[in-house]
Amino acid sequence: SVPPQEVYRLVLLGDPGVGKSSLASAFACVLSAGGCEGGDGEADREVYTRRMAVDGVDALVLVSVGRTQETSFEECCPHGDAFLLVYSVADRASFDAASERRIHLRRARPTHQDPPVIFVGNKSDLVRCRAVSEEEGKACAVVFGCKFIETSAPLQLHVVDLFVGAVRQVRLHRAVI
Numbered sequence: 001s002v003p004p005q006e007v008y009r010l011v012l013l014g015d016p017g018v019g020k021s022s023l024a025s026a027f028a029c030v031l032s033a034g035g036c037e038g039g040d041g042e043a044d045r046e047v048y049t050r051r052m053a054v055d056g057v058d059a060l061v062l063v064s065v066g067r068t069q070e071t072s073f074e075e076c077c078p079h080g081d082a083f084l085l086v087y088s089v090a091d092r093a094s095f096d097a098a099s100e101r102r103i104h105l106r107r108a109r110p111t112h113q114d115p116p117v118i119f120v121g122n123k124s125d126l127v128r129c130r131a132v133s134e135e136e137g138k139a140c141a142v143v144f145g146c147k148f149i150e151t152s153a154p155l156q157l158h159v160v161d162l163f164v165g166a167v168r169q170v171r172l173h174r175a176v177i
């Protein structure tokens with residue numbers, strides 16, 4: 001079995017339609033489909049799971065797809081180890097929303113407890129309707145002190161890299177707090 005310190009709770013946040021569920025299901029298997037009416041906490045979200053070795057150490061990765069209206073780390077997932085802010089590179093409004101979300105998320109915790117955040121530009125396959133350049137995404141991540149990656153769920157581009165990168169970020173974070 002996996003020791004508790006090797007469990008990683010990753011939370012995907014972003015506007016509806018940016019591809020959160022697609023990324024999670026391209027990487028992992030569904031654990032609970034969520035969607036129950038009037039549920040609170042974990043019950044009404046989708047959770048996906050995958051067990052894998054990262055840098056030779058077993059990891060149990062739990063990916064939950066967060067609700068969009070949540071505005072602090074505590075609200076959206078008090079036990080989240082890392083937050084993946086997803087936007088679509090073909091939708092500028094979703095990019096602006098991801099930046100907004102980053103600003104709001106920071107509020108609740110002192111900086112040294114700030115969990116890792118990764119900016120994720122999804123739908124990188126939509127070359128002809130791209131509205132946000134890779135450079136712009138990167139620059140924004142630098143400003144916010146986040147990691148950055150572009151992905152495509154249907155083409156499976158950098159999807160595993162995204163989640164493996166998140167696990168590594170959590171390990172680095174756990175080593176310093």
Ligand code: GDP
Nearest residue numbers: 016017018019020021022122123124152153154
């Ligand atoms: P969510 O609301 O953020 O969970 O978004 P979904 O995962 O439901 O995806 C919304 C729509 O975008 C679906 O039709 C997906 O097939 C599509 N989609 C998701 N990821 C990608 C991607 O990387 N590229 C393209 N072209 N379409 C995607």
